[in-house]
Amino acid sequence: MFAFKKALLGALVCTGLFASVGAHADNAVERIQAAKVIRVAVPTDYAPYGSVGPDMQPMGIDIDTANLVANKLGVKLQLIPVTAPTRVAYLQTGKADITISSLGKTPEREKVIDYTIAYAPFFDAVYGHTALSVKNFGDMTGKTVSVTRGSMQDEEISTKAPGAVIRRFEDNNSTIQAFLSGQTQMMAVGTTVAAVMQKQHPGLDLNLKEILSNSPCYIGVPKGEQDLVDKLNQIIREAKADGTIDKIAMKWLGTPAGNLPE
Incomplete structure (x- = not known):
């Protein structure tokens, strides 16, 4: 009987210990703080949200x-450079704790990852040269458009201009270069990206053809880590209240972040 009670006590202790460890492991915030590092997937090919500076270090919103x-x-x-097609996959495979990569919210993505509230504004649009006669999405039928595979723009242009000849590229730089080199007649990018292009290429003939959507940026979090979502939301809300979010937007976009959706 004594041996049985001892074994039972040991089992209860072990069960409690495992429960404690399991609870700790399930808490993403505690896990990150225990590791003393957070791995964040970021873009390095999509200025002004993320690019490589003169010192070869990532910079941007x-x-x-x-x-x-x-x-x-x-x-x-710990910054982890990603492209548009890999930023969600890095969350799913545990290569990053969160992704801050001009990520828009879509029903498809919401099935596999969770989101915080928005931290930055973002508008998607289609651009082409002034001489190209395009006044609406219907006029894009038969015309070539470069877009980054797996991006919000990819989904938007595919839905709104099904007649366009869409040419998909694996990263944003390739999407932009395809347009600049004449491989495509138009490109689907963020309006802020287009503004940066015009600064980098003075005299560039870049005409806005059609707005795709207003698609604010959200932080992506692995599915089911609500504690991390709540903590990040707290950080964003406090940064909005004390003006930090607006300062970041002013620094890179030249305008405050405005009224971002919750």
Whole structure:
């Protein structure tokens, strides 16, 4: 009987221990803080959200937001460069804790990842040269459009201009270069990206053909980590209240972030 009670006690202790460890492992915020580092997937090919600066270091809205998050969590920041097609996959495979990569919200993505509230504004549009006669999505039928595979623009242009000849590229730089080199007649990108292009290429003939959507940027989080979503939402709300979010937007977009959706 004594042996049985001892074994039972041991089993209960072990069960409690495993439950404690399991609970700790299930808490993403505690896990990140215990590791003292947060791995953030960011773009490096999509200025002004993320690009490589003269010092060869990542810079942009997404990088500044990643630094904000790391500082508020009290951990070291590890930036993980990703492209549009890989930024969700890195979350699903555990290669990144979160993604801050000008990520828009779609029903398809919501099936596999969770989102925070928005942290930055973003408008998608189709651009072409002034001489190209395009006044609506119907006029795009038969005309070539470059777009980054798996991006919000990819989904939007496919739905709104089904007659267009869509040429998909694996990263944003390739999408832009395809248009600049004349491989395509138009490109589907963010309006802020187009503004950066015009600064980088003075005299560039770039005419807005059609607005695709208003698609604010959200932080992507692995599915089911609500504690992390709640903590990130707290950080974003506090940064909105104290003006930090507006300062980041002013720095890179030249305008405040405005009234971002919850």
